[in-house]
Amino acid sequence: MYRTFLSGDEIGIVGLWNDVLIHDPINEKRFRTQVLLDANFDPKGMIVAVDGGRIVGAILAITRKLPMIGTELEPDTGWITFFMVHPDFERNGIGRGLMEKAIDYIRGQGAKKVFFSSYAPNYFLPGIDEFAYPSGFNFLLKEGFKRAYSPVAMHRALTxxxxxxxxxxxxxxxxxxxxxxxxxxxxxxxxxxxxxxxxxxxxxxxxxxxxxxxxxxxxxxxxxxxxxxxxxxxxxxxxxxxxxxxxxxxxxxxxxxxxxxxxxxxxxxxxxxxxxxQGAWFLWTSEKSSAGHLYLKNGFTTYRTFHVMVKEVD
CATH class of the missing domain: 3.40.630.30 (Gcn5-related N-acetyltransferase (GNAT))
Structure with a gap:
């Protein structure tokens, strides 16, 4: 069964997140801050899959309701910032069902394209990490998403x-x-x-x-x-x-x-x-940009690569 977010779901979603997105665990405080208190959060854009009262899948779709600056609401753009299905329920069409409902929500808000997951201000990761989550990357490709660009995360030890x-x-x-x-x-x-x-x-x-x-x-x-x-x-x-x-x-x-x-x-x-x-890190730059070259020349190394994905939905 699919439904939209209800009070109390945050506990099940965080638990599911930590079971599935094992390279990027979160806690309830971070979920509250970056999702529930986001000015653009709409419970109708948070869709969950439930089996016997247990949340086994979730996806978050966002459209802008508060402009970043001025009056710009980016009305043609939507974002999906995360999606997940419990391993025990994979290959049952749950992921596709969640994605269809998320896209329907975004389309219903008037958007013509959707990104995974370059949403500001409250993105968790810049995009999909193909190495960490190969099945998630392949799922996005099957759903018609295409790679837009590939930012990298870098780190430098300061010891x-x-x-x-x-x-x-x-x-x-x-x-x-x-x-x-x-x-x-x-x-x-x-x-x-x-x-x-x-x-x-x-x-x-x-x-x-x-x-x-x-x-x-x-x-x-x-x-x-x-x-x-x-x-x-x-x-x-x-x-x-x-x-x-x-x-x-x-x-x-x-x-x-x-x-x-x-x-x-x-x-x-x-x-x-x-x-x-003891160390400095960041999530988002291009290795080929002037900033990327500067970081590399000053002791930073790339430790993750992400793909920002985009799909036309109009």
Missing amino acids: DYVYPDAVKVVKLEREQEGYTFETVRDGDMPAVIHFANTVFNPDWGRAIREGLLQGIDPSQILVAKKEGRIVGFAMYGGYEGIRERFGPFGVDDSEQGKGLGKVLLQEALHSMKQRTV
Whole structure:
């Protein structure tokens, strides 16, 4: 039997999640924060499969009801952020039934395409990890999803970290040219959020704002300025209060090629080491982007690859 979300289902869904998505377990607090308290959550988009009162399958479909910035609701787009079926009930058509109902919900909201699972702000993973969940990847292909792009997650141990002398030289050169590198001040916060929103994307500005509201120390946000104007920033510990999680991080395109990103990255890693953080990681970049090359040159290694999948539904 299929039905939509009811109070109390969260317990069964979290239990099912931890039985099925074994590489990415969660707890009820994280489910509450990222699903139930999401401004875009609609109980009608959470479909479960039930057998004898037991939840044996679940899927979450999302359409935007609160814009990330301005009035943009992305009305042509929907997202599926997770799906799962208990191993004992696989190959019974439950996954397909859940997917059909999720797509029907998204189509009914007016969307013309659906992504798995690049939803901001509350994605769990950027996409499907083909290595960790091969059956899930094959299921999406069978359901008509196609790979859009493949972001990677990276990690760097900090146990042996030392601020590189070569980067100290670059920092000094830029400072002699009028650039400054410092921790964010209260008066800088509106400017750095606006910079993240407009130069990069609204999810980055949201991450800064919510990280500060949730109590991270402002010294966990590093900014680069040119004549008092913010031209780059780096942050850590802002997502879910996880100290080891690095990002967001970026430098204005007009300032590329001057080593500003390299300096900001090392300033952030050094700050993390000062706090006895033993490693830095993040979920989402492209290995072929300028940021990806910078990470690889500075000790980060790729530890997971994801596929963002998309399907036309109109």
